[in-house]
Amino acid sequence: MIELKHIYSVGRAIAAVSLLVGVMAQYLGGPIGLGASAKTISGAGLTVGLLALGLTPIFGLAAEGTGWLRSRSTDAVGWLAVSLAIALSLLWWLG
């Protein structure tokens, strides 16, 4: 069964790999001959890393709130969690 801790583990792994790719492309892209694509790869890696860090807690909140993780019907606190997840997602989307 998927638990909240698994969502956090996956989010952390995606963030670590993306940030590593982004930073490596930024500083080593030129020397290893990536040329103009280095900037694109770097930007993509860093952005995905940021989004993985920011969206993982939000996704966890939504998953916990809807009862998806525990296969149970949601309650008042669950709906509050879902509302917070939607509010945070909008904050990122509008930002």
Added chain:
Amino acid sequence: MLDPLWLVLLGVGTGFLGGALGLGGGFILVPVFHIVFKWSLIESVAASQFCILATSLSSAQRYLTGGNVNVRLGVVLESTTIAGAALGATIAHAVPELAILVIFAAITTVAGIRMWTPSLVDTEDNPAPPSRNRLAIGAGASGIVGVAAGLLGIGGGVLKVPILHFFLGEPMRRATATSAYMIGLTAAASAAVYYGRGDLDLTKGGIVALGILLGSHLGAASQAHIPVKVMKRVFSIILLVLAIRMVGKALGW
């Protein structure tokens, strides 16, 4: 090439202490970014929020595995903390830099002194849930903590843990774990505002965050080998030195 190397090392060191002690690390990052690396205060606060996301992801995952997080209480308190954090980040440009430096130094000093005081011992594993009145007041206080966190670039754990433990009656280890879970959500709210406004330098923040992800893993693994008391003392000294430097900066020394 020197700057990125130092940023990675800063991330590893902060992540190590954060991972070992369950802290966000904003108290170290903001002054170091601002005073050592000479970034603007807003840029330092924005980068710190990004980095706190990395620390909290690691520590929350560990605490969730340990089963000590009170997710329901965390969600209720975050309803106001998230709003406060977004508000704090939004008004950051309007608040005088001097005020931010002084408030930051004051809270850093409190956090540093708290590290010297002995840890509280839990007396009850399953306390009764807090009354509605206490919950409402706790949520209000959490909202104020959120404003401070969003404004200062900290996770706010140093203020959240006392609310959870002293006011809402959570056992200390569960209060710490729940606070670590909450910090990620608080930082997500303010990081979104700073990112959207263009205050966040993704490259600089990304380098430190990468170091933090590595350092927090090492810090968590080292818990069994290095006495927590020693690490707390080291962290405390660092905080007090940084608090003095922030006061110096505010006074123009």
